[in-house]
Amino acid sequence: MRDELSRAASRVLIATLALAISAGCNVNRAHNDHQRQQILQNYFSSDPQTFNPILVTDLISGRILERVFDPLIQVNNKTTLPEPGIAESWNISPDERTVTFHLRHNVRWFDGQAVTAHDVLFTLAVIYDPKVPNSVRPGLLIDGKAIVADAPDDYTVVMHLPRPFAPLLYSAGIQVIPAHILEPIWKAGNFNHTWGINTPPSEIIGDGAYKLTQYVQGQFVRLERNDDYWMKDEHGEQLPRLHGYVSLIITDSNATYLRYLYGQLDVYSPRPEEVLDIRDKIKQGRLHAQLKDIGIDTGESFFCFNRNPRHYTKDGHTDPKLKWFTDLNFLKAVAHLIDKKAIIDLVEHGLAAPAVSDVSPENKLFYNPNLKDYDYDPQLAAQILESAGYHMVNGRRVDPQGNPIEFNLMTSTGSPEADQICAIFKQDLENPAIGMKVNYQPLEFTTLVEKVDGSFDWDCVMMGLTGSIDPNDGSNFYRSSGNLHLWDPNQPKPATPWEAEIDRLMDEGAVEMDEQKRVPYYWLIQQILHDQLAVIQITRRKVFASWVNTLQDYQPTVWGLYKPEWMYFKND
Amino acid sequence: MNVPALVNPELQVAAVPAAAQRSLAREWRLASRTVRVSAGCLTLFYMFAAVSPFFASYDPIYQNRRMPDCPPMQLHLSAPSYWSHGLLWTDPLTMSDAEARTYVADTSHRIYIHFFSGGHLFTTDSETEPFYLLGSDSLGRDLYSRIVYGARVSMCVGLVGVLITFSLGIVVGSLSGYVGGLTDNLIMRWSEIEMSLPSFYFLLALAAIIPPGIGAAERFLMIVAIMSFIGWAGLARVIRGMASSVRSNPYVEAARALGGSRWRIITQHVIPSVIGYAIVAATLSIPGFILGESALSLLGLGIQEPTPSWGNLLSEAMDPQNLARYPWILIPGIFIFLTVMSFNFLGDHLRDRFDPSNAR
Numbered sequence: 039m040r041d042e043l044s045r046a047a048s049r050v051l052i053a054t055l056a057l058a059i060s061a062g063c064n065v066n067r068a069h070n071d072h073q074r075q076q077i078l079q080n081y082f083s084s085d086p087q088t089f090n091p092i093l094v095t096d097l098i099s100g101r102i103l104e105r106v107f108d109p110l111i112q113v114n115n116k117t118t119l120p121e122p123g124i125a126e127s128w129n130i131s132p133d134e135r136t137v138t139f140h141l142r143h144n145v146r147w148f149d150g151q152a153v154t155a156h157d158v159l160f161t162l163a164v165i166y167d168p169k170v171p172n173s174v175r176p177g178l179l180i181d182g183k184a185i186v187a188d189a190p191d192d193y194t195v196v197m198h199l200p201r202p203f204a205p206l207l208y209s210a211g212i213q214v215i216p217a218h219i220l221e222p223i224w225k226a227g228n229f230n231h232t233w234g235i236n237t238p239p240s241e242i243i244g245d246g247a248y249k250l251t252q253y254v255q256g257q258f259v260r261l262e263r264n265d266d267y268w269m270k271d272e273h274g275e276q277l278p279r280l281h282g283y284v285s286l287i288i289t290d291s292n293a294t295y296l297r298y299l300y301g302q303l304d305v306y307s308p309r310p311e312e313v314l315d316i317r318d319k320i321k322q323g324r325l326h327a328q329l330k331d332i333g334i335d336t337g338e339s340f341f342c343f344n345r346n347p348r349h350y351t352k353d354g355h356t357d358p359k360l361k362w363f364t365d366l367n368f369l370k371a372v373a374h375l376i377d378k379k380a381i382i383d384l385v386e387h388g389l390a391a392p393a394v395s396d397v398s399p400e401n402k403l404f405y406n407p408n409l410k411d412y413d414y415d416p417q418l419a420a421q422i423l424e425s426a427g428y429h430m431v432n433g434r435r436v437d438p439q440g441n442p443i444e445f446n447l448m449t450s451t452g453s454p455e456a457d458q459i460c461a462i463f464k465q466d467l468e469n470p471a472i473g474m475k476v477n478y479q480p481l482e483f484t485t486l487v488e489k490v491d492g493s494f495d496w497d498c499v500m501m502g503l504t505g506s507i508d509p510n511d512g513s514n515f516y517r518s519s520g521n522l523h524l525w526d527p528n529q530p531k532p533a534t535p536w537e538a539e540i541d542r543l544m545d546e547g548a549v550e551m552d553e554q555k556r557v558p559y560y561w562l563i564q565q566i567l568h569d570q571l572a573v574i575q576i577t578r579r580k581v582f583a584s585w586v587n588t589l590q591d592y593q594p595t596v597w598g599l600y601k602p603e604w605m606y607f608k609n610d
Numbered sequence: 611m612n613v614p615a616l617v618n619p620e621l622q623v624a625a626v627p628a629a630a631q632r633s634l635a636r637e638w639r640l641a642s643r644t645v646r647v648s649a650g651c652l653t654l655f656y657m658f659a660a661v662s663p664f665f666a667s668y669d670p671i672y673q674n675r676r677m678p679d680c681p682p683m684q685l686h687l688s689a690p691s692y693w694s695h696g697l698l699w700t701d702p703l704t705m706s707d708a709e710a711r712t713y714v715a716d717t718s719h720r721i722y723i724h725f726f727s728g729g730h731l732f733t734t735d736s737e738t739e740p741f742y743l744l745g746s747d748s749l750g751r752d753l754y755s756r757i758v759y760g761a762r763v764s765m766c767v768g769l770v771g772v773l774i775t776f777s778l779g780i781v782v783g784s785l786s787g788y789v790g791g792l793t794d795n796l797i798m799r800w801s802e803i804e805m806s807l808p809s810f811y812f813l814l815a816l817a818a819i820i821p822p823g824i825g826a827a828e829r830f831l832m833i834v835a836i837m838s839f840i841g842w843a844g845l846a847r848v849i850r851g852m853a854s855s856v857r858s859n860p861y862v863e864a865a866r867a868l869g870g871s872r873w874r875i876i877t878q879h880v881i882p883s884v885i886g887y888a889i890v891a892a893t894l895s896i897p898g899f900i901l902g903e904s905a906l907s908l909l910g911l912g913i914q915e916p917t918p919s920w921g922n923l924l925s926e927a928m929d930p931q932n933l934a935r936y937p938w939i940l941i942p943g944i945f946i947f948l949t950v951m952s953f954n955f956l957g958d959h960l961r962d963r964f965d966p967s968n969a970r
Contacts, residue, residue: 310709314709380673380675383676383708384675384748384749388709457915462675
């Protein structure tokens with residue numbers, strides 16, 4: 039979940055966020071010791087899966103490691119433009135095929151060794167190693183080819199591109215790993231088992247603003263300031279200002295909110311129904327905190343039908359479901375049956391907007407505002423079904439071959455919100471005029487993910503994906519070969535003409551160097567996904583952030599924190 | 611303990627109907643006011659379960675999406691000249707703020723409540739202009755109708771559960787007590803193993819393996835079966851003790867001397883002598899089943915949405931923020947409380963009647 043919102047270099051699956059709750063408690067917000075000591079207490083909803091920045095697939099590990107490892111280039115979360123990281127500057131050759139990065143001379147690993155061009159080259163070699171499974175690679179392949187890099191000196195990296203590649207500066211946000219420690223391990227073929235969560239934290243050698251100092255499974259992660267960090271503020275004072283983080287691992291969203299109210303957490307992302315509660319408590323002086331509306335969710339949440347033929351063919355039989363789920367008329371009828379207004383009022387307490395495109399309106403450059411939503415209209419849906427040959431027989435909707443329409447709907451457990459959205463959806467599909475049957479099955483998030491991208495054993499799923507600033511970072515979702523191309527992942531070649539078209543647009547959009555000229559490609563991709571209903575969008579939430587009054591210069595944005603190194607606690 | 615008399619069976623049969631009539635009226639006279647109220651509550655709740663469509667005002671799964679978390683509505687008595695429209699009326703409520711879920715009454719027109727109309731005890735003309743006696747839930751479903759339909763699950767779970775537990779407990783207990791020896795030993799050790807399991811965790815574990823795709827009715831039966839499986843051992847042990855003491859009674863020995871088969875002696879002599887206790891124990895164990903189902907449903911492992919049960923209706927009240935803002939979602943808890951208390955009072959009363967030696 040998002041305690042502090044962050045951006046991933048590739049898309050990551052997320053469970054629909056669980057709603058948390060509050061009690062009418064009188065909060066005595068005395069200054070806590072951890073605030074005096076400049077230690078920020080935040081929270082994670084689950085344990086990290088790895089401490090190896092290359093192997094990260096989950097949000098929590100990414101959140102921890104982005105403080106421990108610095109990227110070559112980082113993205114400014116306020117302007118969404120690339121800005122210097124380990125590389126203090128870069129220049130692009132006139133033919134746009136060579137990019138030269140100049141590294142800072144004062145970046146050091148925690149063990150005192152300098153971070154050099156060799157580390158960057160090593161990191162690239164690991165990412166391109168087919169034996170190392172990682173989600174960074176798809177974004178760094180240009181027409182399926184790797185970027186060739188060399189290092190003329192210790193602090194210069196030159197990347198040679200097969201052809202111009204606009205998203206490079208976003209894709210180059212790779213976290214660099216220390217060659218002097220990991221190269222021998224990688225050469226011995228043990229990289230995939232290195233720096234797991236059981237590694238003693240002192241052995242995790244990074245170069246970021248914080249060191250990992252303690253991890254107790256199911257309890258907390260502790261980070262301590264790296265006193266040798268390269269970043270200084272405008273007065274030449276050492277950054278970061280906070281001395282550390284303690285991230286409590288709290289799986290229960292209810293408990294998380296109560297802990298925030300009782301002063302055990304310093305920052306919090308309230309869910310819609312808590313926003314009002316927090317606002318009231320602040321007004322009544324019972325909570326000394328800030329509440330800010332920071333924008334619209336950058337991710338997406340949707341219903342998706344499984345179109346993977348491998349799931350449906352068994353002993354020479356093809357399940358009729360495959361035919362329904364690839365039938366645009368069926369999907370259109372379903373899209374017209376999603377009562378977004380009800381979901382916004384009932385589930386989101388009015389703090390959301392209908393989602394039309396898979397790109398968030400927060401992505402001002404690439405968001406396509408011209409898509410027309412499928413309005414909630416059960417009558418129209420019934421008409422569409424009738425004219426496509428899906429008739430009512432004995433009160434049940436049957437397909438043209440006479441099979442009654444019935445499918446399983448899965449989502450992750452533990453979220454009353456997802457339960458409610460699915461209850462509304464189920465009710466509309468089972469309404470007597472539509473006559474479908476939906477079997478609702480909430481599953482544990484890990485089980486759900488395993489089914490969706492592992493065993494492909496699912497019919498319809500309601501879940502979410504994180505968003506990205508550059509659409510190319512969504513390659514693993516858009517491209518037919520992507521592992522998060524949910525409805526039919528890892529295709530050897532595109533199964534349908536429109537998927538082939540999206541692949542082509544992705545290729546061409548990445549080559550166009552002028553940002554404004556790239557826009558039409560991605561608008562067209564959004565249009566195709568919208569027309570083909572590969573995923574049926576639901577709603578997008580307004581995002582709020584709340585933090586304690588003593589925390590200064592805390593600047594949350596929908597993409598993540600802006601200048602996190604600058605924030606500190608003001609103690610009186 | 612009531613001793614089955616060795617009388618002419620024909621005489622006994624003839625005496626039954628008159629005695630039963632007399633005794634029912636007599637029982638009512640003998641019962642205290644508490645017991646009468648309890649019996650009344652239970653009768654009402656079982657009627658809810660038996661004829662839910664009549665008692666409910668609306669379809670329990672109909673979502674009125676413009677009225678989530680609507681508070682219970684106020685009733686007004688019509689002036690006599692309006693009685694042709696309806697005896698009672700209420701102001702329609704409209705949600706004024708989606709974020710805070712506040713409602714304002716629209717005083718420009720009235721919603722009349724009709725009794726015995728459309729096969730319902732009381733209802734309004736349309737589901738979109740409803741009268742919510744007990745408010746609505748977060749999806750805009752009528753809480754009162756859901757409680758009425760929820761009685762089907764919550765009231766039946768006790769009966770079905772007790773039926774299974776007691777058939778098992780009585781048969782196994784009597785057999786074990788009467789036969790004795792190795793059979794007794796094996797059965798009792800097995801029941802001890804079962805009794806030593808921490809029952810709620812065991813219940814959770816078993817509920818978790820129910821396959822997710824099955825229908826509401828099958829799920830209900832499975833949950834009852836699971837709870838019965840846990841509950842029979844305690845009863846079997848007590849019955850076994852009673853049976854082994856009955857075993858040496860003269861009439862049992864007489865039956866044995868006359869060549870009665872084991873099965874006949876168990877069914878004709880042993881079981882009738884323990885049945886009085888069993889009925890009392892059964893009544894007192896029904897609340898356990900009701901609470902067990904509520905707990906499972908509350909945790910999402912029991913009856914699944916949208917089928918209502920008193921337990922899963924309460925799950926919305928697990929959220930303290932909801933509870934503070936919409937306190938009426940706690941009402942299903944009152945129904946559970948009333949049922950449990952009623953069964954306890956009734957059970958106590960039955961024990962006094964069947965087993966006067968234990969009377970306080």
